[in-house]
Every structure is written in structure tokens, then in C-alpha cells.
Amino acid sequence: MTEGAPALFVALEQSGFAASIRQSTWLYPAANIGHIVSLTFFAGAIAVMDVRLLGGLAATAPARLLARARSFALAALAGMAMTGAVLFSAEASHLAVNRAFQLKAVLVAAGLANIAIYEFWARRAVERLQPGAPMPPGAKIAGACSLGIWVAVAACGRSIAYF
């Protein structure tokens, strides 16, 4: 347990749920593998969407390509959230004060906010576009932000072990 961590995270780490994760031989490594596998699917789906928003893969109809990639991205995001909750619970007090984890949490929030902003203000215009049509600037900005933010999230995730 890490001294000085907020009580909520100490309580989570000391819960029976978290203890059973730590005491299981396979659960923690399984969650670890699941988290990385979900990340690879998420990264792939997000890269396809972001590249399309930036104007790449221009021969495709944006609406169809984005819809297909979105279902992969959502499934992978759910996988990362579930496995991440397992990994977090086992070491909650340490992670809550870990600089890399804190930055990662902020970046995840930024990534989700970027998605919300896109869905609200740019999505409809994008999905009306024909193949080959130029992307509106708002869509390009959302795509570039997404690519940058999610790569940074992955880098922060791996960096947790070094802080």
C-alpha cells in the first residue's frame, strides 16, 4: 500500500475484490494480456477512423467505413475499461499517486471529450460526404487530436511501471 494515497483508493485496494485479484495466479496476468490485446484492436480501429477524418482512404464512403471501425473501437474500449478496472483495483493506492497514471487518466478524459465534440459538431456533416470529397476542417482537427491523444495514452500506460 502507498502511504498518503486518498482513502477511496486505499479502501479499493484493501477490498476483498482487489485481494482476490492479487491472490489469483492467473487473473492479474490475464487482465494484463486482455488490456494489451484490447489496446491493439482499439489502436487499429482508431487509426482507420482518424486517417479517414484526415482525408486518407479517400476512395471509401466515410459513413460506412467509420461505422464499421466504430463498432470495433467501442468493443475494444469496453475491453480496456474492464481489464483496466481489474489492474487498477489490485494496485489502486499506488496508481492513484503515480504521475504517469494521473497523466493517462487526464488524457483518456481528453480523448473521450474529443469523441464527444466530434459526435456533436462534425459527425453529421462527415457522414453525408461522398467518397473523395474533401473533409471539413473540424473533422481533420478531431482526427489529428484523436491520433495524438490515444498514442500518448498508450505511452503513459506503459510508463506507469517506471514511476
Add this chain to the structure above:
Amino acid sequence: MRRPVLFVSAFALLTSAAVAHHGWGSYDANNPITVAGAIATSKFENPHATITVQASDKIWTVTLAPTSRMNSRGATEKVVAVGQNVSAYGYPSTVQKDEMRAERITVDGKTYEMR
């Protein structure tokens, strides 16, 4: 078509670098130490088993390996149980006081590699 390919490869490169293995960055590998004494507390848990050792001068926290690796090397929960005499060779933490990460431990004349 060249630009999206560049984006995707940059993304793949960054994420693959991100799944590389743990380093021992926060441990001082230039000054290895040996901590010997009786095991005061033992947690046979993931992500790493941890013991505290009553050494001659103070109590050390000794970080061991994941439980699956401990078991496969023969360093089972019984081997690192409270009361056992252990000698741990490893590197002191540069972050946490009186903590070290064991490269190998010796119990009852038997040595177990932790890496």
C-alpha cells in the same frame, strides 16, 4: 495515399514500443546489496510477491517476482513464508526507502532466480 500509410506506421511503432517489458530504472543496479535475515511478513501476490526481511540493521522490503514465475522456479509460498531465513541479492530502490528488488534469493541453501 502516402500520408495515411505514414500515420498508421507511426502509430504502430509508438504502440509497439509501449508494450516493451518493464525496466529496472528505479533500482540502483550499480550498487547491488545482499539482505539476509528472517522473513517478517510475506505477501504471495500479484503483480509481484513481496516480503519484509528483518536484517541486522533494519527491516527491508524485498520485491520478488510474479507468483506464477515464483512457482515455476520452485520459490513457492512455503519457501518464502514468515520465519524462513532468506538471503536476497538485488538492487536498492532509488525511490522508496529500505526497498530492494531481488535478482535472486537463497533459502535453505537453495537459490532461486527471480528474473
